[in-house]
Amino acid sequence: MKKTKIGIVGCGTIGLEVAKAIETRLKNKAVLVAISDIDEIKIDNLLSKIKARPDVCSLKELIKKSDFVVEAASAVVSAGIAKKALAANKDVLIMSVGGLLNVSDIFNAAQKTKARLYIPSGALAGLDALKSAVASGLRKLTLTTRKSPRSLEGAPYLKENNIDLSSTKQEKVIFEGTAAQAIKGFPKNVNVAVALSLIYPSLNVKIIVVPQLKSNIHEIEAEGGFGKMFTRTENMPSPNNPKTSYLAALSAIATLEGALSNVKIGT
Ligand SMILES: NC(=O)c1ccc[n+]([C@@H]2O[C@H](COP(=O)([O-])OP(=O)(O)OC[C@H]3O[C@@H](n4cnc5c(N)ncnc54)[C@H](O)[C@@H]3O)[C@@H](O)[C@H]2O)c1
Structure with missing residues (x-):
């Protein structure tokens, strides 16, 4: 062949x-x-x-x-x-x-x-089911991403808003908005948000910083005519690039x- x-x-x-x-x-x-x-x-x-x-x-x-x-x-x-x-x-x-x-x-x-x-679906579980579910009409679709301060290092959103994560002691929501706003502020962290928004543009994205977190966690919550869906993916970062999940x-x-x-x- x-x-x-x-x-x-x-x-x-x-x-x-x-x-x-x-x-x-x-x-x-x-x-x-x-x-x-x-x-x-x-x-x-x-x-x-x-x-x-x-x-x-x-x-x-x-x-x-x-x-x-x-x-x-x-x-x-x-x-x-x-x-x-x-x-x-x-x-x-x-x-x-x-x-x-x-x-x-x-x-x-x-x-x-x-x-x-x-x-590709990237570091996210659930894109397959959502592609099917969207035809039933969605009432809600949210992506909640939890990352360590290290994996968010260098993100333009942090600089523009004078956010210093080095002294963060507790879990904290640092961003909430659309996929377009999320990728502009965190271009190396939330490609998954854009993949989801290609299916459903009104997606709501939340980014939470968690000190000492070892994984990159993505949760999808969806509701619509199909029923309800919740997925959670706990990703190990690649050893050479903490921004990229294996x-x-x-x-x-x-x-x-x-x-x-x-x-x-x-x-
Ligand atoms: N879709 C997803 O879910 C998902 C997940 C993780 C990463 N990504 C994206 O995939 C891409 C690759 O990720 P990675 O972890 O391999 O990144 P990486 O930083 O480890 O590697 C990127 C490579 O591309 C090279 N590069 C940069 N600009 C270039 C250009 N103009 N022409 C040729 N080479 C260029 C760099 O020198 C580097 O070697 C990144 O944009 C990243 O944001 C997407």
């Missing part, structure tokens, strides 16, 4: 896990042909952990060489990567989903090409595996 040629943009935490999976779990279906990153150290690190020797190239070259593009870089560039890949009729998986908010022409572009746009990297791999398979479960 012909293997699907994969290109990865972003050789950090998620990019590395996807690259490793391509030569283990996905080895009969996929081959890593190209990688791209703005940081040479990240490229060298990824190459030192895999056997394959993909081309290190520009985004343009990567799209040309690949059948399937995996974006694991940044919300600043994810929309541009999706547009360019789709325009070249290449399937594309976007991890930095925050960058797709309010860029509706991407969704229109995806409808007009043969290529597919994949948005499950997010695994969701990229599972989505890629699903895309390459004729059997679709839970979609």
